Amino acid sequence: MFTAVSHEIVVSVEPSYLPEESDPDEHRYVWSYRVVIANHGRRAVQLMTRFWEITDANGIRRTVTGPGVVGQQPIIEPGEAFEYTSGCPLSTPSGIMSGSYRMVDDRGTALDVVIPAFSLDSPVAARTLN
Template sequence: MTKAQQNSIQVDVSTHYIEGQSNPAEDNYVFSYTITIRNTGSTGAQLISRHWLITDADGGVQEVFGEGVVGQQPFLQPGEDFSYTSGTSISTPVGTMQGSYQMRSEAGITFEAPISPFTLAMPHILH
């Protein structure tokens, strides 16, 4: 078995525009995102930190680094998952997020779990 198979994390994302907290007149668009992290490998792994790149439609980029997620550093055994909801705001009605989680396996090996780009968008703004 390769290290990639041992250390394998799947990340699924869903997003939601929060109209009640947004203020388009002031270029403030608020979104929540729910992430499910699933250990699809054959060894346990702990989420240590996160790295996000949040890009608005004008090309403005926010870079975020931090320990854990929502105050936690979950340890996932093979087949286990962990879900959380967080949020962000951008200055345009459409943007993207992408990044990675820094993970540590039971054996102490650190590895990256990539988070593919996903879209943040007001309803009915994209065709």
């Protein structure tokens, strides 16, 4: 599990390789990732937008932006959490994702909340020690 904390919001991500949806012969590698966003602050927050940077093993980067997550812009009350699962295909057997959420608290203050960088590693990826 990968975790980051900003503005008393804890974001935890757990990626999983999906061999049943992947096809290495066709250069298709697919992961799911489960995200838990926990509000440890004193104010409710609403997740407004997402920003992802996805980098494959060849160093090719792409960004994904948009409103909310999985079609929702959840309000997360103090002491509560929101959880969702999404996915990411790559054409290489490994990569990395990172990003941020733009949230607004119940006073209208915008907060940029860090999503921790996490690796996407398939069982067919060559392991290299540096």
